Amino acid sequence: MNRKQRIVIGVTAAILGVSACGHKLNVEPQGSLLQANIQNLSGVNGLLIGAYAILDGENVPVAGDAYGSAGSNWQYGSVCADDSYKGSVPSDQPDLSTLESWALSQGGTTTYLNEKWTILYLGIQRANDVLRVMRQSTGISPADTTELSGEARFLRGYYHLDGRRIFHFFPYVDENVSFVNNNLNVPNDVDIWPQITGDLLYAVNNLPEVQPEAGRVNKWAAMAFLGKDYLCQRKFDSAKFYLDQVIQHGVTASGAKYALSANFEANFNAPQKNGPESVFACQNSVNDGSSSANDGGNGNMGDVLNFPYGSGPVGCCGFNNPSWNLANAYKTDANGLPLLDGTSNNGKVVSDSANLYTGTLDPRIDWTMSRPGIPYLDWGLGSADWIRDPNSNGIFDAKKNVYAKAQQGSSSSTETVFWGATQITSLNTNLMRYADVLLMDAECEVEIGSLDQAETYVNMVRNRAASPAGWVYKNATYNATNGTYSTGGSAVQADNYLVKPYPAGAFTASGQDYARNAVRFERRLELAMEGHRFFDLQRWDNGTGLMANTLNTYVATEKTRHSFYYVVNTAVFTKGVNEYFAIPQQQIDAENANGKVVLKQNPGYN
Numbered sequence: 136m137n138r139k140q141r142i143v144i145g146v147t148a149a150i151l152g153v154s155a156c157g158h159k160l161n162v163e164p165q166g167s168l169l170q171a172n173i174q175n176l177s178g179v180n181g182l183l184i185g186a187y188a189i190l191d192g193e194n195v196p197v198a199g200d201a202y203g204s205a206g207s208n209w210q211y212g213s214v215c216a217d218d219s220y221k222g223s224v225p226s227d228q229p230d231l232s233t234l235e236s237w238a239l240s241q242g243g244t245t246t247y248l249n250e251k252w253t254i255l256y257l258g259i260q261r262a263n264d265v266l267r268v269m270r271q272s273t274g275i276s277p278a279d280t281t282e283l284s285g286e287a288r289f290l291r292g293y294y295h296l297d298g299r300r301i302f303h304f305f306p307y308v309d310e311n312v313s314f315v316n317n318n319l320n321v322p323n324d325v326d327i328w329p330q331i332t333g334d335l336l337y338a339v340n341n342l343p344e345v346q347p348e349a350g351r352v353n354k355w356a357a358m359a360f361l362g363k364d365y366l367c368q369r370k371f372d373s374a375k376f377y378l379d380q381v382i383q384h385g386v387t388a389s390g391a392k393y394a395l396s397a398n399f400e401a402n403f404n405a406p407q408k409n410g411p412e413s414v415f416a417c418q419n420s421v422n423d424g425s426s427s428a429n430d431g432g433n434g435n436m437g438d439v440l441n442f443p444y445g446s447g448p449v450g451c452c453g454f455n456n457p458s459w460n461l462a463n464a465y466k467t468d469a470n471g472l473p474l475l476d477g478t479s480n481n482g483k484v485v486s487d488s489a490n491l492y493t494g495t496l497d498p499r500i501d502w503t504m505s506r507p508g509i510p511y512l513d514w515g516l517g518s519a520d521w522i523r524d525p526n527s528n529g530i531f532d533a534k535k536n537v538y539a540k541a542q543q544g545s546s547s548s549t550e551t552v553f554w555g556a557t558q559i560t561s562l563n564t565n566l567m568r569y570a571d572v573l574l575m576d577a578e579c580e581v582e583i584g585s586l587d588q589a590e591t592y593v594n595m596v597r598n599r600a601a602s603p604a605g606w607v608y609k610n611a612t613y614n615a616t617n618g619t620y621s622t623g624g625s626a627v628q629a630d631n632y633l634v635k636p637y638p639a640g641a642f643t644a645s646g647q648d649y650a651r652n653a654v655r656f657e658r659r660l661e662l663a664m665e666g667h668r669f670f671d672l673q674r675w676d677n678g679t680g681l682m683a684n685t686l687n688t689y690v691a692t693e694k695t696r697h698s699f700y701y702v703v704n705t706a707v708f709t710k711g712v713n714e715y716f717a718i719p720q721q722q723i724d725a726e727n728a729n730g731k732v733v734l735k736q737n738p739g740y741n
Contacts, residue, residue: 174272179283182265186290187350189258190417191564192251193436202228203247204254205437206417206564207536209455210234210247211301211716212666217689218461219533219664220699222454223440224524235699236706237713240739248302249719255298256308262291263310285341289352289360292334296364299327300670303715303737307331320726320733323718328368335361339377346388349409350418355385355393359414359572366575367674375579381572382592387411393569395595398605400502400618403535405546407618408563414572417564426551426559434548434559438536442558443505447521448514448537449547449557456522457504457531459484459696460689461663464656465500466492471601471635473497473656475649480692486530487696495633499600501607503663505532509629510620512539513613527702535664538562539615570596570661577654586642586650593657594636600661601634673714683710712739 172178192206203210213219214235221231230245239245265287269280291309298305306321307330313319338357346353359381365374385393387409394411401407408416419435426432431439444453462485466474473479483492486506501509505517507530519530538546538560548559573592580589599605604619611626613619620626642650658671676682686708693700700706717740726734 173268176272176275176279179265179269179272179275182261182268183283183286186258186261186265186287187418189254189261189294190566191419191435191437192254193439201250201254202440203230203245203250206566207437208297208666208670209438209441209664211251212669213455213664216668216672217458217686218659218668219458220456220528222456222523222528223444223452225527225702228454232699232703234716236703237708238706239717240709240712240741244720248716249721251301252298252719252722255294258294259291259308262287262294263308263312266310267313281341282343285338285357286352288334289338289342289357292331292338292364293360295327295331295334296360296367299331300367300673301716302718304718304735306734320729320731322733323735328364332361332364335364344386345390349388350416351388352415353386353388355381356388356415356567358385359567362572362575363567366578369674369677371579371582375576375584378572378576378579381414382576385414385572387413393572395569395573395599397599398602398617398619399499399599400605402565402568403502403562404615404618405538405542405560405562406616412569413563413565414567414569416566419561419563421546421548421559421561422550424550426548426553431548431551431553431559435536435562435564436559437564438533438560439555439558441533441536443511443521443532443537444523445521447505447518447532448511448540451555451558453521453523453528453532455533455664456528457533457664458689458693459487459529459698460693461659462486462500462504462506462531463492464659464663465497467495467497467633469495470638471495471633472637473653473660475652475656480689484696493631495631497600497634497660498606498628498630498632499634499660499663501629502534504534506530510607510609510611510613512537513615514540526697527699529696529698533664536560536562539613541615565665568662571667574654574658574661577657578651581642581647581650581654586647587640589650589654590637590640590642593654596657596661597634597636601636603628606632676714680710682714683708709739712737
């Protein structure tokens with residue numbers, strides 16, 4: 136399904152006079168579209184595609200280059216946790232530096248949060264437009280009405296779920312909120328979990344198991360997100376009920392049984408997108424006629440900054456550099472297991488020539504980040520010269536969002552004059568992988584189920600990582616079609632790789648705390664740099680202070696290394712405040728402009 140968002144924007148913005156919640160909602164909309172033109176199946180489908188288009192987050196600029204709204208959440212999930220640094224130079228995108236140092240609670244300012252807030256409500260209102268217009272449409276069968284309603288309510292639930300995790304007190308807006316109904320100023324004084332759950336449950340109960348187009352949500356993808364919704368609420372029994380079904384019976388939109396892809400890199404290689412591991416993804420494409428002069432069309436705009444800098448692949452812009460802490464997390468012991476005792480970030484340091492770690496590593500490290508001297512797809516060996524500011528960025532570059540050199544011009548845009556055309560790619564934005572489903576269910580098993588079953592799920596993920604066919608090799612040819620290196624002839628593994636599954640019965644023998652730690656560590660290794668880490672820590676914290684302890688410990692060590700915190704050495708994560716981000720002041724001012732306090736700031740922010 137091509138998103139074709141440029142066509143739909145004008146349609147959606149005009150109908151029914153609605154706009155993004157809190158974003159100048161008290162201004163009467165100008166212009167309208169003859170509703171008769173869209174009150175039919177074709178028109179409603181067009182509106183629905185417009186709601187899907189917002190999944191990328193940055194294809195519809197809020198004001199110029201809206202770098203704070205990427206659908207991958209790399210800014211919030213990776214940079215604001217311990218996976219990566221902002222990157223570039225300290226003076227570039229200072230609004231992100233404010234977030235990375237958790238400085239908003241000390242009076243800092245940022246535009247990023249307003250961009251994210253606005254894009255989420257644009258997606259929500261587009262989903263609501265589908266439901267509004269469909270009520271007034273003719274010629275739409277009951278079956279189509281049910282399915283279209285299921286897709287629209289899924290998207291509405293998805294965008295609210297994202298907002299709830301980022302902003303905590305995030306107003307719920309349904310199709311009955313509109314300018315016409317004079318109820319646009321929606322308060323944020325109640326928790327919206329019940330409404331999110333209701334939307335996702337409706338989708339589960341009303342969507343088909345397969346869809347005619349890749350990218351359209353089916354019953355099983357909706358069920359995976361319903362499981363995630365319950366997991367975020369720590370309702371482990373309900374989460375497990377739905378995640379179990381996804382694992383046992385779930386299929387892709389095309390009807391293929393969900394499974395782990397044969398090799399890890401297949402999840403980040405455009406020719407292999409929409410494979411058996413893709414539960415739900417934003418569909419990106421390039422060179423399809425969708426691009427205007429200054430945008431990326433249907434390409435992946437959200438990660439446009441996250442390529443190696445200078446002489447590296449593509450050449451700009453050096454953002455989202457993986458951290459020293461993340462690299463060290465890939466150390467393994469003599470049994471090929473991660474260092475669960477908290478010592479991975481101690482002692483020798485991965486790829487640090489001044490204090491070099493020479494032990495064994497989980498091979499996923501070299502599909503997750505570039506490292507000096509390690510092959511970077513078919514671009515040659517990774518280099519510290521690709522780092523824009525080594526003093527604040529370390530020596531690693533992002534990799535999961537980068538295409539192979541052989542794919543330049545096919546997986547990258549050639550049709551736009553946007554300044555970063557070669558950074559606009561057709562690689563999908565992964566929003567839910569099957570590996571994520573397995574590890575979420577493992578989390579549930581640890582809390583209320585079987586430790587043996589949790590171990591089985593974790594080992595499914597680790598066994599894939601342990602297959603030498605999916606490792607990175609030197610003196611080898613990279614196959615950009617299937618995301619693997621040749622292993623014959625003079626090929627040698629690129630580093631001292633050793634990863635193995637946990638021994639049978641290890642979780643049960645070692646107890647719940649060990650199993651819980653193992654599952655959480657596996658999530659980091661498998662899903663690193665995919666925008667999950669901050670929200671995983673948030674979910675696990677549950678008022679215990681785990682998140683503050685983890686991130687302040689991280690900062691204390693990073694201050695001694697060439698990293699963001701070496702330069703910004705006053706950063707402190709405040710317990711009870713920084714687990715969520717601030718409500719954008721622009722939105723508070725707009726919604727409370729009439730003198731009545733409707734939208735309130737989160738605790739701890741001024």
